[in-house]
Amino acid sequence: MTPKSFFSHLECPKCGQTYDPDQPHQLCRCGSPLLARYDLVKAAAALSRHELARREPTLWRYRELLPVRDEANIVTLGEGMTPILPLATLGERLGLRQLFVKDEGILPTGTFKARGAAVGVSRAKELGIDVLAMPTNGNAGGAWALYAARAGIEAYIVMPEGAPDITKVEVAAAGAHLHLVRGLISDAGKIVGRAVARHKWYDASTLKEPYRIEGKKTMGLEIAEQFGWEVPDVILYPTGGGVGIIGIYKALRELQELGWIGEKLPRLVAVQASGCAPIVKAWEEKKKESAFWEQSSTVAFGINVPKALGDFLVLEAVYETGGCTVAVDDEEILHAQRQLAAVEGVYLCPEGAATFAAVKKLSAQKWIHPDDKVLLLNTGAGLKYPDSFRIDAPVLDPDEEIWPS
Ligand SMILES: *Cc1c(COP(=O)(O)O)cnc(C)c1O
Ligand SMILES: [Zn+2]
Numbered sequence: 001m002t003p004k005s006f007f008s009h010l011e012c013p014k015c016g017q018t019y020d021p022d023q024p025h026q027l028c029r030c031g032s033p034l035l036a037r038y039d040l041v042k043a044a045a046a047l048s049r050h051e052l053a054r055r056e057p058t059l060w061r062y063r064e065l066l067p068v069r070d071e072a073n074i075v076t077l078g079e080g081m082t083p084i085l086p087l088a089t090l091g092e093r094l095g096l097r098q099l100f101v102k103d104e105g106i107l108p109t110g111t112f113k114a115r116g117a118a119v120g121v122s123r124a125k126e127l128g129i130d131v132l133a134m135p136t137n138g139n140a141g142g143a144w145a146l147y148a149a150r151a152g153i154e155a156y157i158v159m160p161e162g163a164p165d166i167t168k169v170e171v172a173a174a175g176a177h178l179h180l181v182r183g184l185i186s187d188a189g190k191i192v193g194r195a196v197a198r199h200k201w202y203d204a205s206t207l208k209e210p211y212r213i214e215g216k217k218t219m220g221l222e223i224a225e226q227f228g229w230e231v232p233d234v235i236l237y238p239t240g241g242g243v244g245i246i247g248i249y250k251a252l253r254e255l256q257e258l259g260w261i262g263e264k265l266p267r268l269v270a271v272q273a274s275g276c277a278p279i280v281k282a283w284e285e286k287k288k289e290s291a292f293w294e295q296s297s298t299v300a301f302g303i304n305v306p307k308a309l310g311d312f313l314v315l316e317a318v319y320e321t322g323g324c325t326v327a328v329d330d331e332e333i334l335h336a337q338r339q340l341a342a343v344e345g346v347y348l349c350p351e352g353a354a355t356f357a358a359v360k361k362l363s364a365q366k367w368i369h370p371d372d373k374v375l376l377l378n379t380g381a382g383l384k385y386p387d388s389f390r391i392d393a394p395v396l397d398p399d400e401e402i403w404p405s
Contacts, residue, residue, distance in 0.1 A: 012028035012032050040257040049260055084375070087346070090340070090344055090356070094360060098374060102378065121144065131155075133157075138168070144204060206243055233373045236326075239308075240302050268323035
C-alpha cells in the first residue's frame with residue numbers, strides 16, 4: 001500500500017480559526033502563524049512503528065505525518081536521517097554519562113534548513129506556486145534557492161550584506177534572484193513584505209507559510225525513532241526564528257497522540273547568543289512573547305534574529321516541557337566549536353557549538369544531572385563558516401626540513 005498523508009487542515013494556534021488545507025495560505029487573519037493538523041487517529045491505524053522501520057532513510061519515511069499529498073510533488077535531494085553521535089570524552093569531562101549530538105551538517109546544502117526547504121518547496125509545488133520570495137540570514141536562502149530550482153519555481157532571496165558568503169554563492173548558483181540589504185534579517189523581511197504585497201508572490205518567510213515547520217518537525221520524529229522511542233531527557237537547540245524547536249515540540253506532541261511515545265517529554269532548551277537573546281530575556285521575565293532586540297550581533301549568524309514571529313510558540317515549548325533558555329557569548333561559542341572539533345572530531349557550525357557551551361553552564365548549575373540523556377542539535381556544518389578559524393601554518397620550501405633532528 002502506498003503511504004498517504006493524513007494532513008487534515010490548517011489551524012491557528014492563537015485564535016483557533018481553521019483553514020482549507022488545499023489552498024495557499026500565509027498567516028491567520030489574526031496575524032499568527034498557521035499550523036498543519038493531521039488525522040492522527042487514522043494515521044495510527046494506518047502506520048506502525050514496525051512498518052516505519054523498513055522504510056527508506058530520508059524524512060519522507062514519515063509521509064503520513066507530512067502535508068504533501070501526491071508523491072509526484074516531492075522535491076528531494078535525499079534529506080533526512082542524520083546520525084546521532086555520542087560525545088563520550090567531552091561528556092565525561094563534564095560528568096555527563098550520556099551526551100549526544102545529532103549532526104544536521106551532513107544534509108544537502110550543509111544545514112537542517114534542507115528539511116524545511118524540502119517540505120516547503122514540495123508543498124509550494126503542489127499548490128501551484130510559481131514565484132516565491134523570502135528573507136534569510138543565508139542558510140535558508142541557499143536551501144530554498146536550490147530546492148526551488150529543482151522544482152522549477154522562481155525564487156527571490158533577500159539577505160543581510162554581512163551573511164556568510166558561501167550562502168550567497170549557493171543562491172547565485174541556483175539561479176535565484178539575490179538581493180543584499182544593509183541591515184538585519186528583519187530589514188530583509190520588510191523588503192520582502194513590500195515585494196510580495198505588490199507582486200502577489202508566495203511569501204516563504206519563516207512561519208509565514210505553514211509547511212517549512214513540517215519539514216523541521218522531522219528532526220523530532222527522527223530523534224524519537226533513533227532513540228528507540230525513548231526520548232532524551234534534555235534537548236538543546238540553537239534558536240533564531242525558532243522553527244526548529246517549535247517543530248521538535250510539535251513532533252513530540254503528535255507522537256504522543258499516536259501513542260508512540262509516553263507522557264514524559266524532553267526538557268527543551270532554547271540556546272541563544274548573548275548578542276541576540278530576545279527569547280532568553282522574555283523567559284527570564286516569565287513573559288509569553290519577546291521584544292525586539294536592538295543592535296543584535298553574533299558570530300552564530302543563523303541565530304541572529306532580533307524578533308521571531310513564532311516567539312510565543314518557542315516559549316510555550318520551553319514552559320510546557322519544564323525546559324529553560326540560556327545565552328552564551330561569542331567567545332564561549334568559538335571555544336566550544338574548537339573543543340568539539342579537536343576532541344571529538346565533529347566540526348559543528350557556531351550555532352550548533354553554542355548548544356555545547358550551554359550544556360557546560362547547565363551542568364555546572366546542576367540543571368542537567370549526570371544521568372540525564374542529553375542531546376545537542378547541530379544545525380549545520382562547520383564547513384559553511386570558513387572564517388571561524390584563523391589559519392596559522394608555516395609555509396615550507398619543497399626541500400625544507402620540517403623537524404630538524
Ligand atoms: C536558521 C539556523 C538556525 C536557527 O533555526 P530556527 O529554527 O530558525 O531557530 C540555527 N542554526 C543554523 C545553522 C541555521 O541556519
Ligand atoms: Zn488566528
